[in-house]
Amino acid sequence: MTGKLKILVVDDEQVVLDSARKILGSDLQVLTAPDAEAASQMLSSEAPDIVISDLVLPGASGMRLLETALEHDPGLVIILTTGFSTVENAVAALKHGAFDFLPKPFTCDELLSSVARARRAVELRLTLGARGPGADHRGDFHLGVQTWARPERDGTVLLGVTELELQTLDRIESVELPEVGAELRQGGRLVCVLTTDGLAHNLWSPLGGRVLSGNDLLRDRPESLRDAQNGARWVVRIRPADLDGELPNLIEL
Numbered sequence: 001m002t003g004k005l006k007i008l009v010v011d012d013e014q015v016v017l018d019s020a021r022k023i024l025g026s027d028l029q030v031l032t033a034p035d036a037e038a039a040s041q042m043l044s045s046e047a048p049d050i051v052i053s054d055l056v057l058p059g060a061s062g063m064r065l066l067e068t069a070l071e072h073d074p075g076l077v078i079i080l081t082t083g084f085s086t087v088e089n090a091v092a093a094l095k096h097g098a099f100d101f102l103p104k105p106f107t108c109d110e111l112l113s114s115v116a117r118a119r120r121a122v123e124l125r126l127t128l129g130a131r132g133p134g135a136d137h138r139g140d141f142h143l144g145v146q147t148w149a150r151p152e153r154d155g156t157v158l159l160g161v162t163e164l165e166l167q168t169l170d171r172i173e174s175v176e177l178p179e180v181g182a183e184l185r186q187g188g189r190l191v192c193v194l195t196t197d198g199l200a201h202n203l204w205s206p207l208g209g210r211v212l213s214g215n216d217l218l219r220d221r222p223e224s225l226r227d228a229q230n231g232a233r234w235v236v237r238i239r240p241a242d243l244d245g246e247l248p249n250l251i252e253l
Helices: 014-024 036-046 062-072 084-095 108-128 163-167 222-226 243-249
Strands: 006-010 029-033 050-054 077-083 100-104 141-143 147-151 157-161 172-176 189-195 200-204 209-214 234-240
Touching: 006 014, 006 036, 014 029, 014 108, 029 036, 036 050, 036 062, 050 062, 050 108, 062 077, 062 084, 077 084, 077 108, 084 100, 084 141, 084 243, 100 108, 108 163, 108 200, 147 234, 157 189, 172 222, 189 234
Parallel strands: 006 029, 006 050, 050 077, 077 100
Antiparallel strands: 141 147, 147 157, 157 234, 172 189, 189 200, 209 234
16 A cells, blocks of 8 residues: 555534644545535545544434445445434444444544554455454454453353454553443443553443453553453453343344
């Protein structure tokens, strides 16, 4: 791959488009569109590598744009932005092919983190072929390509990080686990992974529930998060709040 990757930013707020150009323009060719109709035209004329779109747009929604974009290119890496009141829609978007979502208002660092992983995903696509949930445990339920839930016989659920998501991260410096007793929300933050490139990556929880325990191995050996052979890819064990209601939002392997 030669030259700068193209990123298309879709938002009806000019300040968002201007900020994206300023933050991302040194490393990426930044294209902008104010609505889904203009963005759809640019998918064909400009062939962007990454799309960042707000869910709420004039005319067709960001969800509709997601569907159109993936019909045009099933391997396109798409990040959706959303207000906290529409996290449920963001979870649905991950199920239907979005790579990540950013709750608004997001910081410059949060944008850079998500885009860094998106760029790595574009590069991985060249060698891994069609994007999928990743080579993980059969019977897991995935939140998009990012995290997974594994129901256990005792009624608890293990939550962890997918193979593909881990491949988009630089070397892991530390893992910030939620505290025991914390209440997680589906689509809310599960864990923050700090990498040696100076970025902090928020990964989203596939299910809601109360944290019963964390994977203490990750505190001393954060890189062991990649160690599937020894079962270290799990992050926390939870008592789910609404297992039957939330599992349909996930992708079953």
